[in-house]
Amino acid sequence: MALTEQEILAGLGKIINEITGIPADEVTPEKSFVDDLDIDSLSMVEIAVAAQDEFGVEIPDDQLKHLKTVKDVISFIQA
């Protein structure tokens, strides 16, 4: 059963809060990880690892670097 955008967003918010301390409600689709959320590349790896466990979707490194916004990750997971 495919997850809705809202469900994935909520899951990502939880993961990002756990890893970075950023409040989950600040994790909104249009936010850029680097420019808006100030998340560095190693934290992005942590988020990707956690997202793989949470959503069962592998995010290869060569894909990860193209995921610039929260919406990009949601779309990747839905695809």
Add this chain to the structure above:
Amino acid sequence: MSKDRVRVVVTGLGATTPLGGDVASTWSALLEGRSGIRTLTEDWVDTVPVKFAGVAAVDPGEVLPRPEARRLDRAEQFALIAARQAWQDAGAPEVDGDRLGVVVGSGIGGIGTILSAYDLYREKGWNRLSPFTVPMLMPNGSAGWISIELGAKAGAHATVSACATGAESIGYGIDMIRSGRADMVVAGGTEAAIHGLNVASFAAARAMSTRNDEPERASRPFDKGRDGFVLGEGAGIVVLESEEHALARGARIYAVAAGAGYTSDAYHITGLDPDGKGGQEAMLRALRNADLAPSDVVHVNAHATSTPLGDEIEARAIKEAIGGHAIVTATKSMTGHLLGGAGGIESIFTILALHERIVPAIANLDDPADGIEVDLVRGEPRKLEGDQLAAINNSFGFGGHNVAVAFTTV
């Protein structure tokens, strides 16, 4: 002390131990004679012959925010907590980072991370590992994180000498300041090794107490009934500073970090040389390094881990090097043995004994071993009399490392 040598003083103390989450709670528990040792409830306890330890009184997860804690090995968590306390205690001064150093080591390093990361790697593959796995398992991780936290750029070092680590770090810190490399150094040791593998390994070396029915009474240095050491965890970190720097900023000074002495037994990889010469000579070298005489030393915080052989060898070494007048305590009777953290917390206890002029009593010392000719503190804490006092902290480690650090009143 030679007039041209920089005097190094202690201006900050930080610790998290089985007795308390900070220095004040740990020190008051020591003076009350409380034990920090308890029965373990972990699953692996059934697989090892030792079922108790000195678990940190305050879990670091309660102190550190989750995003920070998850990037740190437990040993690094303890170290960072203790370093922050010590720095705050020193007044959190604005200093030139190029003149601030760090020397914080661990006996074993990030063993909890190594073991859990290995399980994760075997079960789920390399790409499930945290990108922070390497900085979590490396034994210099604590020194690195503390240097980042404080902006310390004069060098971040990690000594590794098993149970002498914390004391060696403080000695190295004294040298950094004396040699002109730094004005201030954050120095000490940390350990988080309460895990089945470590307990099994130390038990395999027949080094641990198996008094499972009375964990609080298991660590009993110098007592006839002692049967091995009791594992503890935590960190002890001090702020060292040149006296000139400390006076210029009006810092509170606990004690003078007067000097350190080192020897290596070159005898056995885990056992002390029965002649005790290594420990003796380390104490004498610390005194020479501090320009002190044995008669100046009123108090020794012994390494005394509660092993049958080690305690007696050390007692004789203290008698030979310092004399029978030394008031000797063994605080591992209450904290357990923090391995790499031991020299850190026990240096703090030595400093506080001088600063507050009181020495905690040795717990569980019901029946002192025969032939001990030093003044063991039994029953109640002992007051220290006099104006100018010196004291020594001994720390000896597997590998044959002997370290003695000498402190004096200001």
